C-alpha cells in the first residue's frame with residue numbers, strides 16, 4: 183500500500199533542504215523527539231494543506247472514506263472535538279433547536295453554546311446501573327414535539343461502551359428528514375468488528391471517530407465521516423459524484439467549517455499517524471481481540487462481577503467492582519499495584535480499554551488479576567442517578583455570560599453558567615441555563631464537584 187504523505191515527507195527529508203520555515207526544531211534530532219522531528223513538517227510544496235488539500239492529505243482522506251464506506255471523510259488533528267464542532271456548525275443556521283442525547287461530551291455543549299444551538303435533551307435509559315441507551319421512540323417523540331429541529335445528535339458508544347440502536351434512530355431521522363449526527367468518538371473500530379456496527383454503515387448522516395482512542399494512531403488523530411444519503415442532498419443534480427480530489431459539496435462545506443474551529447498548524451505527525459493507521463488496519467485482528475475480551479468477561483462473570491447488558495462496543499472490559507466489595511476506584515488501585523492501568527474507574531465501575539495491539543500476555547495479566555482477586559462483602563447497589571434539572575434559560579442564553587464561581591452548597595436557586603460532568607465520561611449533571619436545586623446539589627457533591635459557575 184503506498185503512503186503518499188510519508189513518501190512526500192521522506193522525499194523532502196532526503197533533499198536535505200535548509201529548513202528556513204516552521205517548526206523551530208528545524209527537523210533536527212534535538213531533544214526528546216529525535217528522528218520524529220524530521221517528519222514534523224508544515225505546509226510546504228508537496229506536503230499539502232489540510233483545509234485546502236488536494237495532495238497526500240486528500241489521498242489519505244479518500245482512503246479513509248473507502249475504508250469506512252463514507253461519501254467522504256475529513257482528517258482531524260484536533261481529535262473528535264474538532265469534528266464535533268464541525269458537524270454542529272454544518273447543522274446550525276444561525277442558531278436553532280436540535281435534539282441531543284444528554285450523554286454528551288463537553289466539546290459538543292461548548293460548540294452548541296457558541297453556535298447558538300438550543301438542545302432538547304433526550305435522556306438515555308433502559309439500564310438501572312448505567313446511563314442506558316438512547317431510545318428511538320424518545321427521539322421520535324422529541325422530533326414530533328419540535329418539528330423545527332435542525333438535526334439529531336447522539337453519543338454512541340458512550341464511555342462505558344454502551345451502544346444505542348443507531349439503525350433505528352437513523353430510520354426515525356430519515357422519516358422526519360433531519361440529519362443524524364453521531365459522536366462515535368469511542369467507536370472508530372466498530373467498522374472492523376465481526377458485525378459492522380459503524381454509524382455510517384447503519385445510516386448516520388455524519389459521525390466523528392477518534393482514531394486515537396481505539397486504533398493505532400497518535401493522540402489527536404480523528405476523522406469526520408459523511409454519509410452518502412446526507413451528502414447527496416447537497417448535490418445540485420441529486421447524484422453523488424465518485425470520490426474525487428475536489429470532494430462533494432457537503433465535503434467542501436465541512437472543510438470550511440472545520441477551518442473555522444481548527445488550528446492553522448495541524449500536526450503532521452498526527453496526520454502521518456492517520457495514514458499509518460489506514461495502512462495497518464487490514465492486518466489488525468479485531469475478531470481475536472473481541473474473543474479475548476469475551477474471555478475476560480467470562481472470568482469476571484464467573485467471579486460474580488456484573489458487566490453491562492445488551493449491545494456494547496466490544497473493545498472494553500467494564501466491570502461492576504461493588505459486587506466483590508470494592509468501589510471502582512479501589513479496584514483500579516489494586517490493578518495499579520499489579521501493574522495494570524485502567525482507562526477509568528468511578529464509584530462502581532472499572533473500565534479497561536484494549537485494542538488489536540494488546541498482546542496475549544497482557545490479556546493474561548488481566549485474567550490473572552481477575553482470577554486472584556479476593557472477594558469482599560458486596561457493597562450496596564448503586565442505581566444510576568437521574569436528575570432532570572429545570573431549564574430556566576436556553577443553553578446559548580446562559581453560555582459565557584457573566585458568572586461567578588461558588589461552592590456548590592451555596593448555589594441553591596441559582597442558574598448554572600457552565601456544563602459540569604463527573605470527569606470525564608458521565609452524563610453532564612448540569613448544563614448552562616439549568617436551575618440548581620437540592621437534589622442537584624447532592625448529586626454534584628456525590629460526583630465530587632464542589633465548585634460551580636452560576637449566572638450573576
Ligand SMILES: Cc1ncc(COP(=O)(O)O)c(C=O)c1O
Pocket residue numbers: 260261262263264286287289337340341365367368392402404606607
Ligand atoms: C464521548 C466523547 N466524545 C468526544 C470526545 C472528544 O474526543 P477527542 O479527545 O478525540 O477530541 C470524547 C473524549 O473523551 C468523548 O468521550
